[in-house]
Amino acid sequence: MRKIEIIVRPFKIDDVKDAIAGLGLxxxxxxxxxxxxxxxxxxxxxxxxxxxxxxIAKTKIEIVVDAERVPEVIEAVREAAMTGKVGDGKxxxxxxxxxxxxxxxxxxxxxx
Amino acid sequence: MNSADTSFILIxxxxxxxxxxxxxxxxxxxxxxxNVLATIMQSFIMxxxxxxxxxxxxxxxxxGTDIGGFIGGMDFFALxxxxxxxxxxxxxxxxxxxxxxxxCMFAVITPALITGAFAERMKFGAxxxxxxxxxxxxxxxxxxxxxxxxxxxxxxxLDFAGGAVVHMSSxxxxxxxCLVMGKxxxxxxxxxxxxxxxxxxxxxxxxxxxxxxxxxxxxxAANGLAANAFVTTHLAAAAAVLGWLLVxxxxxxxxxxxxxxxxxxxxxxxxxxxxxxxxxxxxIVIGFGGGAICxxxxxxxxxxxxDDSLDVVxxxxxxxxxxxxxxxxxxxxxxxxLFYGNASQLWIQIESCLATWGYCFAVSWILFxxxxxxxxxxxxxxxxxxxxxxxxxSEAGYQx
Numbered sequence: 001m002r003k004i005e006i007i008v009r010p011f012k013i014d015d016v017k018d019a020i021a022g023l024g025l026x027x028x029x030x031x032x033x034x035x036x037x038x039x040x041x042x043x044x045x046x047x048x049x050x051x052x053x054x055x056i057a058k059t060k061i062e063i064v065v066d067a068e069r070v071p072e073v074i075e076a077v078r079e080a081a082m083t084g085k086v087g088d089g090k091x092x093x094x095x096x097x098x099x100x101x102x103x104x105x106x107x108x109x110x111x112x
Numbered sequence: 113m114n115s116a117d118t119s120f121i122l123i124x125x126x127x128x129x130x131x132x133x134x135x136x137x138x139x140x141x142x143x144x145x146x147n148v149l150a151t152i153m154q155s156f157i158m159x160x161x162x163x164x165x166x167x168x169x170x171x172x173x174x175x176g177t178d179i180g181g182f183i184g185g186m187d188f189f190a191l192x193x194x195x196x197x198x199x200x201x202x203x204x205x206x207x208x209x210x211x212x213x214x215x216c217m218f219a220v221i222t223p224a225l226i227t228g229a230f231a232e233r234m235k236f237g238a239x240x241x242x243x244x245x246x247x248x249x250x251x252x253x254x255x256x257x258x259x260x261x262x263x264x265x266x267x268x269x270l271d272f273a274g275g276a277v278v279h280m281s282s283x284x285x286x287x288x289x290c291l292v293m294g295k296x297x298x299x300x301x302x303x304x305x306x307x308x309x310x311x312x313x314x315x316x317x318x319x320x321x322x323x324x325x326x327x328x329x330x331x332x333a334a335n336g337l338a339a340n341a342f343v344t345t346h347l348a349a350a351a352a353v354l355g356w357l358l359v360x361x362x363x364x365x366x367x368x369x370x371x372x373x374x375x376x377x378x379x380x381x382x383x384x385x386x387x388x389x390x391x392x393x394x395x396i397v398i399g400f401g402g403g404a405i406c407x408x409x410x411x412x413x414x415x416x417x418x419d420d421s422l423d424v425v426x427x428x429x430x431x432x433x434x435x436x437x438x439x440x441x442x443x444x445x446x447x448x449x450l451f452y453g454n455a456s457q458l459w460i461q462i463e464s465c466l467a468t469w470g471y472c473f474a475v476s477w478i479l480f481x482x483x484x485x486x487x488x489x490x491x492x493x494x495x496x497x498x499x500x501x502x503x504x505x506s507e508a509g510y511q512x
Contacts, residue, residue: 044305045364045366045368046305046306046368046370047368047370047371047374047410047423048360048363048364048407048410048411049414050364051303051305052303053303
């Protein structure tokens, strides 16, 4: 099993959700986050004084999938989240040891 | 007594009163969230403090029988002889009490304007001491000079609704505060970003609304002059929004909402001395110029390296001075300025600006120095970093 952490532009969240659902995957966790990558932050101006704001609002989606499905998820998410401009985000793939469904006690792939 | 005038000025006094909580919101939105209550309080307390000081001693110093052109006598101490009829009223169409309370609202907002200069870094106790002494030693004499029979009015200086009395006086005190108190901790190293600009825009809207009472009411009658002042006030503010945003867009690339709010206030400040002396078309020029010039004014603090937290010097100082000089250029109603063939009026206006800045700055500077020595102006560094809401008032503006 793998956990896929996807950081995307906030306005792309619906497209990414639909892409993931289109693969038949169920469930995701979404968090509003802030950060910066190569594009850096942005500039704000108050009465002529400029301030560099380092952190930009992004949305983080976390899903856990069967390791075999990782390539197709990555492909679908990339297609949905890409604008082609700096700041489109990142996808992280992390090994997952086990998953437990709290309601039933099922574990592993059964519990996803 | 004239009942139409009386009812109009009663309403105007209430409108001017509303400017102070409006100013509190205007300023409150521009500070960091940890100082929102302390900043609002610095304006709001004036409604309590200055009203009492004014009734007991400020009014008589401003409008009592003239002593040497400098100050009023004690005839109206504790409102003695200030009654429901027009007896001794400086405006013989209004009850004396009404004239007093209308002037009281001006006295309330003026020290509140100064607080923008030292927002986020003054002890509440120091503010109370300073404001009390400032009303007695600076505001009341200034008010007497211009409106109370003092030398500046007798000299022919034109100040319809308080360019010198309210705006230049508060801005020169603000400059003194910046120089005596120094910068906020972290100034220039970390961003000091407004925490709630919608609050600031609401405050600017209330100020604009209240300013109709401030300027139109300064006609002291429900007449055509009041209508002229109302129109010039509105058009100047409108033009100043455009003036500020035009320069801002050319300089910074984008028109900002804080710029629109600041421009409106700059225009209102600039037209204040001129409101009853100029035509509506002249007011558009004055407002537009005021907006453009004050945009430059707020940039001065980064040139001269002082920390005027909310740009009192840049907006009220520059705007008020520009307005006073513009009055000497454009005056055509009840007086003539340079453009109407009276060059001496311009010179009188310049003299009045220099006298106002000189007197108000000097006395304010001495007051700040003395209070700093005997009481302390600033809270501890730890208190300042924690925010004045908690350290001065044991409250927090937001529970999130």
